[in-house]
Amino acid sequence: MKSKIKTVYVCQSCGTQSPRWMGKCPDCGAWNTMVEEQVEKSKDIGSAKRSGGMEPILLNEIQARDEDRFVTKIGELDRVLGGGIVPGSVVLIGGDPGIGKSTLVLQMLRQVSELRGKALYVTGEESPAQIKMRAQRLGVKAEHLYVLAETSLDEIIRAADGLEPQVLVVDSVQTVFTSELPSAPGSVGQVREVSGRLMIHAKKTGMPTFLIGHVTKDGAIAGPRVLEHIVDTVLYFEGDKGHSFRILRAVKNRFGSTNEIGVFEMKESGLAEVANPSEIFLAERPADATGSVVVSSLEGSRPILAELQALVAPSKLTMPRRTCIGVDYNRVSLLLAVLEKRVGMQLMGMDVFVNIVGGLKIDEPAVDLGIIAAVASSFRERPIAAQTVVMGEVGLAGEVRAISQAEARIKDAAKLGFKRCVLPALNVEKMDKASKNKMELLGVRSVDEAMERLF
């Protein structure tokens, strides 16, 4: 029998080692930070250095190979990846179970196999028959798409080397294990070791590799969080179960900008791209309702318009409720305090609910003024004119601060037929003629001034 390689548990925050697993690090006192690692790794690195013939290269002589990017022609995916799949890159796609990760990669593999050649889909969760059923539902008839039901890392690498696919997908990384570690598949040690080795394999062969990972609600101990720093690109696929919209978000990308998002809609026949998300997020906007306002959020390179709703109602609780969906709770608390103190709105005995329609999440200060406007609109029971967009950052003194890329946001809103925009005065001053002609721009310097303009 092959002897197991020696392992040791290492605290991830202070580096203390222990031969056994412990819930709490005896040295720094952190909980759940002990992770199993192989001993004697440093010896490998030493020998690689001695044998490797790597010489320093002049930066000017290195070829940038951006033209090698492979475009999948799923526009929303390509954009999030930074313009296509980069050879040798490792991409992690994380998300809740059932959100549509397997569907997304299967649709991607269809494109790969049609446009480029062989593709390999390794599944550790579903049987090939289940994959086939999903493929039929999606109408995937790819000729060069191979499926492998396997969970042993060595077998997966052997199969990939034999087949030499254009793209390798491992669904999911939590099911794969290496026999070099005694711990179970899905444990932090295994997940890290497996992705580390797939990373080395991808760099060596140039084979782009996609890893699928589940995230549990609390951010997952054995989830993909531990490998975010190993891989090149981390994408999160999110959306709530009640809505059909899905958002693919880049949270780390060595080959493109982060904050870029792709929007999809889950349909009977799979994921469909949503080319103009603003239209969809505004589709069911009620006319003349109080507490409803349209805000603009910059997602990567493109602005998206969304409806923000607030409801302010008298509370029976001693601690009135503050509920926020899609916006940051602390941000809303801060803005409510600004409304109380600077505008004199009595929100003390009121429940306040704030929601972004369509399951969108916005964490950009440019929606501050929109939150203020929606809360004020509901509190005063005065609707905001339908064709008005509101944007601006709000400071604690009640001042309205300039936002980034106001021109792009105005252009986008004008395209959808918006006629008026309440925005920071500073942005209006700096704006070029063309944008000024697109719609009526109401520059404001303070929350008070915004209230006057809006109501």
Ligand code: TYD
């Ligand atoms: P799936 O890709 O299996 O999710 P994950 O891999 O992230 O766990 O997709 C799960 C859900 O998507 C499932 O509840 C059914 C739904 N779905 C559709 O609505 N239409 C489709 O064409 C497909 C394939 C799935």
Ligand code: MG
């Ligand atoms: Mg799946």
